[in-house]
Amino acid sequence: MGKKLRLTTAQALVKFLNQQYIHVDGRETPFVEGIFTVFGHGNVLGIGQALEQDAGHLKVFQGKNEQGMAHAAIAYAKEKLRQKIFAVSTSSGPGSANLVTAAATALANNLPVLFLAADTFATRQPDPVLQQLEQEYSIAVTTNDALLPVSRYWDRVTRPEQLMSSLLRGFEVLTDPVKSGPVTICISQDVEGEAFDFAESFFQKRVHYVDRLQPSERELEAAERLIRSSRKPLILVGGGVKYSEAREELSAFSKEFGIPLVETQAGKSAVESTFANNLGGMGITGTLAANKAAKMADLVIGIGTRYTDFATSSKTAFDFENTKFLNINVSRMQAYKLDGLQVVADAKVALSKLHDRLRGYISEFGPIIPELKTEWNTERERLGRIEFKRSGFAPEIKGHFTQETMNEYADALGTEMAQTTALIAINDSIDKDSIIVSSAGSLPGDLQRLWTAEVANTYHLEYGYSCMGYEICGALGIKLAHPDREVYSIVGDGSFLMLHSELITAIQYDHKINILLFDNSGFGCINNLQMDHGSGSYHCEFRTKDNRIMNIDYAKIAEAYGAKVYRANTAQELKTALEDAKKQTTSTLIDMKVLPKTMTDGYDSWWHVGVAEVSDKESIQRAYQRKVEMLKKSKPY
Numbered sequence: 001m002g003k004k005l006r007l008t009t010a011q012a013l014v015k016f017l018n019q020q021y022i023h024v025d026g027r028e029t030p031f032v033e034g035i036f037t038v039f040g041h042g043n044v045l046g047i048g049q050a051l052e053q054d055a056g057h058l059k060v061f062q063g064k065n066e067q068g069m070a071h072a073a074i075a076y077a078k079e080k081l082r083q084k085i086f087a088v089s090t091s092s093g094p095g096s097a098n099l100v101t102a103a104a105t106a107l108a109n110n111l112p113v114l115f116l117a118a119d120t121f122a123t124r125q126p127d128p129v130l131q132q133l134e135q136e137y138s139i140a141v142t143t144n145d146a147l148l149p150v151s152r153y154w155d156r157v158t159r160p161e162q163l164m165s166s167l168l169r170g171f172e173v174l175t176d177p178v179k180s181g182p183v184t185i186c187i188s189q190d191v192e193g194e195a196f197d198f199a200e201s202f203f204q205k206r207v208h209y210v211d212r213l214q215p216s217e218r219e220l221e222a223a224e225r226l227i228r229s230s231r232k233p234l235i236l237v238g239g240g241v242k243y244s245e246a247r248e249e250l251s252a253f254s255k256e257f258g259i260p261l262v263e264t265q266a267g268k269s270a271v272e273s274t275f276a277n278n279l280g281g282m283g284i285t286g287t288l289a290a291n292k293a294a295k296m297a298d299l300v301i302g303i304g305t306r307y308t309d310f311a312t313s314s315k316t317a318f319d320f321e322n323t324k325f326l327n328i329n330v331s332r333m334q335a336y337k338l339d340g341l342q343v344v345a346d347a348k349v350a351l352s353k354l355h356d357r358l359r360g361y362i363s364e365f366g367p368i369i370p371e372l373k374t375e376w377n378t379e380r381e382r383l384g385r386i387e388f389k390r391s392g393f394a395p396e397i398k399g400h401f402t403q404e405t406m407n408e409y410a411d412a413l414g415t416e417m418a419q420t421t422a423l424i425a426i427n428d429s430i431d432k433d434s435i436i437v438s439s440a441g442s443l444p445g446d447l448q449r450l451w452t453a454e455v456a457n458t459y460h461l462e463y464g465y466s467c468m469g470y471e472i473c474g475a476l477g478i479k480l481a482h483p484d485r486e487v488y489s490i491v492g493d494g495s496f497l498m499l500h501s502e503l504i505t506a507i508q509y510d511h512k513i514n515i516l517l518f519d520n521s522g523f524g525c526i527n528n529l530q531m532d533h534g535s536g537s538y539h540c541e542f543r544t545k546d547n548r549i550m551n552i553d554y555a556k557i558a559e560a561y562g563a564k565v566y567r568a569n570t571a572q573e574l575k576t577a578l579e580d581a582k583k584q585t586t587s588t589l590i591d592m593k594v595l596p597k598t599m600t601d602g603y604d605s606w607w608h609v610g611v612a613e614v615s616d617k618e619s620i621q622r623a624y625q626r627k628v629e630m631l632k633k634s635k636p637y
């Protein structure tokens with residue numbers, strides 16, 4: 001049966017990772033770029049030994065927190081359009097438990113990442129080994145079972161030879177645009193070091209071909225008919241457009257047929273914001289332009305989108321009585337959404353084939369598109385010039401805080417800067433090809449509305465899971481994918497506190513990231529949510545026991561790690577800091593104190609959240625009634 005190579009399981013694993021290639025549009029490239037590790041007793045002597053002996057082309061990085069390094073890996077794969085990945089190696093027990101949040105983040109976003117989670121002993125000899133859980137109902141259960149529901153593919157390797165079938169199954173999933181997501185392979189810690197005579201053929205170069213999924217003639221005919229019968233079609237641009245690299249086809253299609261584009265968080269910057277037909281983000285965190293266009297549309301062409309509640313304003317964004325849906329998606333499951341006509345195909349191919357068939361068609365949106373765009377640009381300009389006043393100030397989020405409380409914040413944080421003003425100043429100052437990243441809090445909403453991405457693929461939002469802590473760790477992954485570009489992490493104080501571990505990794509390995517920290521001393525957006533729904537301000541502001549607003553010197557924290565830091569509490573200070581930060585070779589952090597309630601509010605949108613049906617507060621009862629009324633107007637499924 002051919003030549004054998006005597007290797008440990010971990011050595012075989014590393015050798016295999018070095019031989020995986022992906023083939024897309026005639027380009028063939030190595031698929032696994034490297035591996036992040038936090039070593040513990042579960043992996044240091046197995047995978048650690050194998051990497052030390054011969055890592056091959058794999059770049060090895062020491063992470064600081066398993067979730068953090070996994071976020072970096074996920075962000076890397078997203079930037080590489082799922083055509084290159086990092087693996088992540090953890091120890092058993094708490095090390096792998098720390099992966100659960102990151103695995104869910106990858107799963108929600110359909111992003112490939114290989115998790116190599118060490119497991120308890122296959123022999124069970126040192127039972128229980130340190131960090132092993134003991135369940136009375138089963139000795140077979142380990143912490144790694146918690147990764148099963150958050151993995152696209154999950155396996156447990158308890159004998160060396162199982163590695164072969166496990167990896168082949170795993171790489172099929174990692175390289176499939178439809179199934180793409182986290183692949184978790186748990187390897188018993190004793191098995192990592194056990195030797196086996198592996199067939200040499202297993203380590204031959206293996207190419208994973210990703211062919212573009214073609215639409216059928218039937219699908220194209222039906223789609224053509226539907227578009228031709230529509231007067232005002234609208235294209236909802238999802239993340240699938242980016243992965244399909246369909247920017248040119250989409251712009252040409254939109255331009256020729258006069259069809260406006262609106263974007264999801266994942267789809268934003270697939271086509272640059274300055275494109276004449278691009279009306280920007282749609283839905284709960286969308287622009288007025290996009291949300292108005294959505295109401296006018298009689299056909300929504302969803303391309304590479306999952307139609308989440310944010311993109312659809314909890315199924316109230318469209319005129320569901322009269323609007324039809326046409327869904328172009330590689331995933332049949334996604335193409336079924338909202339009872340749409342399904343074109344189960346790659347976006348780039350489907351758009352170019354439909355383009356040929358639709359010649360002569362023109363939508364009736366015509367001058368409405370520039371009108372909506374101009375109206376929104378005027379609003380955006382206003383939001384960029386918000387000035388705080390000590391009396392009579394009406395912030396964007398109205399009716400929550402009194403002027404007295406706003407003044408208290410201004411004094412406690414030593415600032416008068418509004419969040420929208422700061423964000424637009426940043427947008428105006430940084431290089432156009434820089435990449436920004438964010439994921440949770442009030443900033444994603446502001447960004448989806450206000451950020452002008454003049455260069456395609458420069459907007460990186462993790463909003464499938466909206467996981468606090470992704471912002472900074474993700475920035476490292478983006479920098480690894482684009483070492484020649486500036487990367488800016490746009491992050492709230494709450495998210496910074498949740499997780500910023502890989503800032504240290506970025507500093508350690510000289511991969512410069514820039515952190516733009518918006519400190520409003522609290523979980524601002526959740527405070528808005530509770531107060532919008534009739535509750536008081538309850539445990540969302542960062543106040544001490546004696547009710548003082550906390551003012552934390554975040555710059556000092558980052559400085560201690562070795563970052564170059566700035567404090568900026570006016571738009572001018574911010575611009576000066578940004579200019580200086582560009583000149584630095586090390587990572588930077590700009591600590592901005594911003595006033596609460598100065599983020600953007602909703603624009604013709606509604607979010608369905610759980611509200612107490614009975615309560616002792618009239619304001620909550622009113623909020624519940626509002627919800628009941630809104631639900632009457634929403635599509636029920």
Ligand SMILES: Cc1ncc(C[n+]2csc(CCOP(=O)(O)OP(=O)(O)O)c2C)c(N)n1
Pocket residue numbers: 440441442443465466467468469491492493494495496498518520522523524525526
């Ligand atoms: C890991 C995680 N835990 C909890 C949440 C729920 N959550 C969403 S936003 C938020 C507060 C964010 O605060 P901050 O980062 O300061 O942003 P702000 O809203 O103040 O701009 C919380 C707790 C989440 N998205 N992710």
Ligand SMILES: O=C1C[C@@H](O)[C@H](O)[C@@H](O)C1=O
Pocket residue numbers: 439440441442444445466467468525
């Ligand atoms: O609950 C949430 C509210 C959203 O506004 C926020 O961006 C998100 O992070 C979240 O979890």
Ligand SMILES: [Mg+2]
Pocket residue numbers: 492493494518519520521522523524
């Ligand atoms: Mg905050």
